[in-house]
Amino acid sequence: xxxxxxxxxxxxxxxxxxxxxxxxxxxxxxxxxxxxxxxxxxxxxxxxxxxxxxxxxxxxxxxxxxxxxxxxxxxxxxxxxxxxxxxxxxxxxxxxxxxxxxxxxxxxxxxxxxxxxxxxxxxxxxxxxxxxxxxxxxxxxxxxxxxxxxxxxxxxxxxxxxxxxxxxxxxxxxxxxxxxxxxxxxxxxxxxxxxxxxxxxxxxxxxxxxxxxxxxxxxxxxxxxxxxxxxxxxxxxxxxxxxxxxxxxxxxxxxxxxxxxxxxxxxxxxxxxxxxxxxxxxxxxxxxxxxxxxxxxxxxxxxxxxxxxxxxxxxxxxxxxxxxxxxxxxxxxxxxxxxxxxxxxxxxxxxxxxxxxxxxxxxxxxxxxxxxxxxxxxx
Amino acid sequence: xxxxxxxxxxxxxxxxxxxxxxxxxxxxxxxxxxxxxxxxxxxxxxxxxxxxxxxxxxxxxxxxxxxxxxxxxxxxxxxxxxxxxxxxxxxxxxxxxxx
Numbered sequence: 001x002x003x004x005x006x007x008x009x010x011x012x013x014x015x016x017x018x019x020x021x022x023x024x025x026x027x028x029x030x031x032x033x034x035x036x037x038x039x040x041x042x043x044x045x046x047x048x049x050x051x052x053x054x055x056x057x058x059x060x061x062x063x064x065x066x067x068x069x070x071x072x073x074x075x076x077x078x079x080x081x082x083x084x085x086x087x088x089x090x091x092x093x094x095x096x097x098x099x100x101x102x103x104x105x106x107x108x109x110x111x112x113x114x115x116x117x118x119x120x121x122x123x124x125x126x127x128x129x130x131x132x133x134x135x136x137x138x139x140x141x142x143x144x145x146x147x148x149x150x151x152x153x154x155x156x157x158x159x160x161x162x163x164x165x166x167x168x169x170x171x172x173x174x175x176x177x178x179x180x181x182x183x184x185x186x187x188x189x190x191x192x193x194x195x196x197x198x199x200x201x202x203x204x205x206x207x208x209x210x211x212x213x214x215x216x217x218x219x220x221x222x223x224x225x226x227x228x229x230x231x232x233x234x235x236x237x238x239x240x241x242x243x244x245x246x247x248x249x250x251x252x253x254x255x256x257x258x259x260x261x262x263x264x265x266x267x268x269x270x271x272x273x274x275x276x277x278x279x280x281x282x283x284x285x286x287x288x289x290x291x292x293x294x295x296x297x298x299x300x301x302x303x304x305x306x307x308x309x310x311x312x313x314x315x316x317x318x319x320x321x322x323x324x325x326x327x328x329x330x331x332x333x334x335x336x337x338x339x340x341x342x343x344x345x346x347x348x349x350x351x352x353x354x355x356x357x358x359x360x361x362x363x364x365x366x367x368x369x370x371x372x373x374x375x376x377x378x379x
Numbered sequence: 380x381x382x383x384x385x386x387x388x389x390x391x392x393x394x395x396x397x398x399x400x401x402x403x404x405x406x407x408x409x410x411x412x413x414x415x416x417x418x419x420x421x422x423x424x425x426x427x428x429x430x431x432x433x434x435x436x437x438x439x440x441x442x443x444x445x446x447x448x449x450x451x452x453x454x455x456x457x458x459x460x461x462x463x464x465x466x467x468x469x470x471x472x473x474x475x476x477x478x
Contacts, residue, residue, distance in 0.1 A: 118411065119413060122413045122414070123415070132436055134413070135472045136437045137422060137424060137460070137461065138409070138436060147405075149407065153449060196411050197408065197411070199407075241434040241435055242434070
């Protein structure tokens with residue numbers, strides 16, 4: 001059996017104080033249905049990727065909550081896997097189709113974060129870490145900072161190398177109308193931005209964002225559909241302390257290897273990849289763990305423009321602007337990555353079109369690498 | 380969210396980690412802390428490898444800039460880890476200090 005994405009839509013990402021979760025969900029889901037040319041009554045199940053609705057908004061039971069709002073009286077589920085909630089929701093939706101239970105389902109990824117104070121958001125996000133990490137007073141920038149420090153020590157990666165990831169992703173975001181940021185930045189600006197968790201600075205960090213994305217998945221091909229060639233999940237220890245290595249995400253490597261086998265492709269076959277750059281160091285790790293570059297070589301390649309639109313020599317990384325430039329409403333991100341790749345593979349991505357894109361890879365990570373979700377899409 | 384029951388249950392495990400020594404294998408300086416740690420920032424959080432090979436993540440106390448380095452020797456100590464909430468139970472736990 002083959003699974004296809006037949007429709008996709010993304011809302012504007014950003015600090016959307018006037019937008020409610022209900023409004024964002026309607027815009028994303030009805031947008032995806034319109035894109036698919038599908039009536040709402042044909043939808044057989046709804047999968048919602050979200051992390052923080054309970055801790056920040058006091059609203060759980062999101063399956064029924066959004067089913068009511070969308071006028072869908074169908075089976076509905078909230079799927080939670082920290083910042084990989086969106087990717088996990090897509091994986092579960094794919095599995096529901098493979099089981100034969102449904103033929104057409106909708107995945108909604110959504111998060112509303114900017115209604116709340118930064119300290120409260122930081123506390124809530126630490127729900128993705130281990131109890132020991134919470135008691136240590138760690139934050140997610142802090143955990144990735146310790147990964148960055150180890151990568152700098154082992155491979156000579158510099159703070160300027162990390163800054164170059166943010167520079168590239170902000171440039172890509174200027175080409176994406178839905179991105180949170182539309183301002184180009186420089187390595188100097190990143191280096192001068194306020195320190196958050198040394199060595200990571202404000203402009204190394206993806207922002208706190210609101211936004212939603214939705215896709216329609218079907219067992220039937222349609223004129224503009226894109227095939228889901230692989231959908232794979234892997235997990236690792238919740239906390240950093242129990243990991244054998246700090247300079248790779250084992251879950252990413254494991255999921256990627258299986259996904260490449262399932263899709264029958266090699267890393268060099270990927271034209272466009274949306275990778276989980278929650279922090280600049282995370283994109284460097286991803287580029288290595290996904291097999292695009294040998295360990296220790298990604299930072300220099302990204303800095304030289306080898307993964308930038310217009311100057312790339314192989315895969316383009318984060319044409320949407322990534323989490324850094326496009327924004328990171330955590331539950332929405334994994335679904336947005338797939339919506340972006342659908343546009344790329346259809347050749348509809350406008351100014352940020354990756355030339356002749358035929359194979360796309362989405363890489364969505366939960367926590368500091370405890371969950372990794374890989375989707376490979378093909379024309 | 381702090382819970383007196385959870386604090387009571389977990390405090391039984393603190394003794395096993397006390398008085399151990401180890402070395403710093405990575406570190407950061409937290410400048411934007413979670414809410415319960417606001418009055419302590421900025422503070423270092425380190426990943427330390429103990430003599431038995433076990434790794435722990437903990438806040439570094441009684442520190443100077445020169446202690447934030449690979450290989451710095453530390454030992455585990457008991458401290459109040461964060462601001463108690465309205466229930467008033469002091470959340471004790473493990474921190475590390477330079478030797």
